[in-house]
Amino acid sequence: MISVNKALAIIKSHTTARLLEISSLKNVNGHVLGEDVFSEINLPPFRQSAMDGYAVSGSKSLSFKVIGEVQAGSNINITLKEGEAVRVFTGAPVPKGTTRVLMQEHVEEVNGVITYLKDSFGKNNVKETGEQIKKGSVALSKGTLLNASAVAFLSGLGIKDVSVFKMPKVSILVSGNELQAPGEALENGKIYDSNSIMLKLLLQKIGVQNVEVVFVGDSKHEITTTVARLLEDSHFIIASGGISVGEYDLIRHAFEANSVEEKFYKINQRPGKPIYFGKKDEVSVFGLPGNPAACFINFQVYVLPALRRFIGIENTNGFKKATLLESISNPTGKSLFLRAKVTGNTIEIFKNQSSAMLQSLIDANALAYIPEDTAVCDKGKEILYLDILQ
Incomplete structure (x- = not known):
């Protein structure tokens, strides 16, 4: 069993692979630029009126x-x-020959002659050639996260395709004979699955759309053959459940x-101690707890930074600091x-911290982090926390 910091360091050292692809601007929102983009024109491309x-x-x-x-356009x-x-x-x-543009509200026209109604000229109201960006300059740098504004800017430069870091194919593997799909009549001894939809929605939040969800029962052969198939067709495998030490926890064996x-296997933390991380060739493999809140928390702390690094985001939203409203013992x-x-x-630390309950996460926007060697955090003390994706 290892520490949180050791686990984070191991994952970081093994999730640095990058895959580049050339993609149309219409498909790159949420992607990260894989190389610098240079402007092929001046913007504006000519001296341009800034107003009517x-x-x-x-x-x-x-x-x-x-x-x-x-x-305009003439x-x-x-x-x-x-x-x-x-x-x-x-x-x-x-x-x-234009020296300035006079705002129409400040001009009076009579018989084809205009008169400026102010005593002196102000701004020239002319956008100069290349005022925004000059031809040959870097328009956007490698590593830029492309949002709607960035894509629109590139489009305004006449750029059609760019090199971006490829989004991963992610397989979510959910195991357990006890699980049923929502909408079915709940059988005795069964529970409804919530982890698969939670993980899929969180993946979509960071732009990962190529997601396969696979359900398997507690069968060693079924789980092992399913893992073999997913390893051939995934960049990430995220298993939910079956990673503890029970007789039917078969994921690690698979x-x-x-x-x-x-x-590594197991981290000295609560909740979510049973967590697995491994690699096969370029495939990153995570085994998360089946308890919903523990699954959510371990995804946020360990899987999400690895995914972000894979798609080119180097700043993976590390720990921040905030002041405690109430003292905490550990x-x-x-x-x-x-x-x-x-x-x-x-x-503010919430009262209900059960690893099986998602309800207390609904209003949460952070995970407070109390290190293993800290027994007490007094009210008013600064502690570390992570922003969470919801």
Whole structure:
């Protein structure tokens, strides 16, 4: 049995593989850039009006003769002379010779002549060529998480495809003769499965859509052959249940039978002590407890950072600090992960911490972390916590 910090270090050292793919912009939201993207154009690509108004030439007079109009998208070739103006609209190219654009609200037009109604000129209201980004400059750097704004920015540069870190194929393996699917009449001695849908939804939260959920009974042969198949077709296997030491806890045996190299088994923590991590070639294999809250907590603490590293996110949301509202004792000699709520810089520890109960996680936004060598944390003391994905 190892410490929390040792387990995190082992997982980190074995989940650094990267897979790159070229993908269309329409498919990359939530992905991470696999290489720098350089702009192939100036943005804006021409001198551009920042507003509706009049492009004028000169600064010696406040009156200008209007000689034409330029709309957005127009390629009319006009050169302004001193004292001349053209009507322009937001985003339109300004004519050669333009010194500024006068806001239409500040102008009066009479018989084809405009007069500026202020005493002096302010901003020139012209977006210069390459003002936002110049051709050849880095538009977005490798490692950038692509959200809607980032994708729109790349689209505005005329970029169609980018190199991104590939999302993993994840297999969720749920074992236990006692499990039934929701919606069926509950049989005596059975319970409804909740872990598979919980894990799948959490995976979707970070953009992992290629998820297979497989249910197996407590049969050594069935579990072993199922693991063999999943190892051929997955980047991650996340097993729920069957990882403890009972007679029918067969997952660890199935991993061993399929030559998965065990990196650790059991962590000195509560809840969720029975947790497994192993590797076979490039496949990361996790065995999580069957108790729903313990399964949720171990996914947040150990699996989620590994998944994020795989898809290119190096900053995997480490521990933060907040001030305790009430004192906490830890007589267990184990590290504790406690359901909690962080508000501002304070943290409230929830009363119900049963490893089998998800209900107390509904309002939680954090997991308070009490190290194994800490017996008491007094009210007002700063403690570590992890933000949780919900």
